[in-house]
Amino acid sequence: MEKYSLLPEQLQYEGTLSAENFFDPEPVLEEDVLRIHDPEYFKKLQEVRLTRREERATGFPLSKQLVERELAITGGTVKAVEYALKYGVAGNIAGGTHHAYRDRGEGFCLLNDAAVAAAVALRRLKIKKILIVDLDVHQGNGTAKIFEDEPRVFTFSMHGAKNYPLHKEKSDLDIALPDGTGDDEYLKRLREALPRLIDETTPDLIFFQSGVDVLGTDKLGRLGMTVEGCRRRDNIVFKSAFKHGIPLVFNMGGGYSERIAVIVEAHANTYRAAQEIYF
Numbered sequence: 046m047e048k049y050s051l052l053p054e055q056l057q058y059e060g061t062l063s064a065e066n067f068f069d070p071e072p073v074l075e076e077d078v079l080r081i082h083d084p085e086y087f088k089k090l091q092e093v094r095l096t097r098r099e100e101r102a103t104g105f106p107l108s109k110q111l112v113e114r115e116l117a118i119t120g121g122t123v124k125a126v127e128y129a130l131k132y133g134v135a136g137n138i139a140g141g142t143h144h145a146y147r148d149r150g151e152g153f154c155l156l157n158d159a160a161v162a163a164a165v166a167l168r169r170l171k172i173k174k175i176l177i178v179d180l181d182v183h184q185g186n187g188t189a190k191i192f193e194d195e196p197r198v199f200t201f202s203m204h205g206a207k208n209y210p211l212h213k214e215k216s217d218l219d220i221a222l223p224d225g226t227g228d229d230e231y232l233k234r235l236r237e238a239l240p241r242l243i244d245e246t247t248p249d250l251i252f253f254q255s256g257v258d259v260l261g262t263d264k265l266g267r268l269g270m271t272v273e274g275c276r277r278r279d280n281i282v283f284k285s286a287f288k289h290g291i292p293l294v295f296n297m298g299g300g301y302s303e304r305i306a307v308i309v310e311a312h313a314n315t316y317r318a319a320q321e322i323y324f
Contacts, residue, residue, distance in 0.1 A: 121162065133323050144187045222234070252295075
């Protein structure tokens with residue numbers, strides 16, 4: 046998508062970030078993918094041989110280039126964990142592929158980057174407890190299912206009640222919002238939930254899915270938030286993590302407003318907030 050090239054250009058042009066703040070990800074290791082994904086499913090991706098039905102579920106025509114892109118995106122989120130542990134916060138310009146399950150892809154997601162990175166953090170980086178804060182307008186169904194029996198990972202999804210996916214999985218905490226929910230109600234619900242979750246789960250690491258498809262201008266969103274409300278949402282998440290000294294990894298997730306300038310501005314606000322609060 047166009048936003049993935051425009052966003053870093055905008056952040057550097059305005060001086061929020063410099064070229065030195067960016068890293069080029071390496072493809073994720075196979076052994077790390079297999080901490081989360083079914084070996085047979087991953088083999089089918091590598092060999093580009095999903096069935097027509099499986100391919101339709103992903104929303105993409107499968108290709109070797111697409112698989113390579115997913116491996117790079119997931120590798121970027123794994124690397125962002127290392128940077129977050131070092132600097133307090135790190136982001137992936139792409140990422141947020143939260144509809145991917147262990148054994149299948151869905152909703153433009155082939156591999157679940159946050160789930161793979163969380164598994165790496167638990168196994169290799171000795172993190173003991175993880176909180177996933179998914180504020181994309183669509184429920185993180187794949188992530189919820191993957192970690193349903195993993196007590197070290199708490200999944201929190203605040204999403205549109207009537208939006209995709211039709212069948213919702215059970216996160217550890219789901220807040221389903223009615224169509225048209227605007228800034229005041231959204232931010233009220235978030236302020237009520239997030240500090241309590243942090244106090245109760247005491248995470249060592251937070252993953253933040255910062256999708257901007259919550260905007261009222263979004264073609265797929267159905268909520269009613271403004272760009273300013275979305276910025277305030279990001280501030281709540283970052284300030285909550287910073288206050289408790291918890292490293293945070295964020296990825297972009299969705300954003301489908303008609304005007305690309307609106308999408309880039311809303312995503313840029315996420316990086317501006319991280320820069321202001323942490324640095």
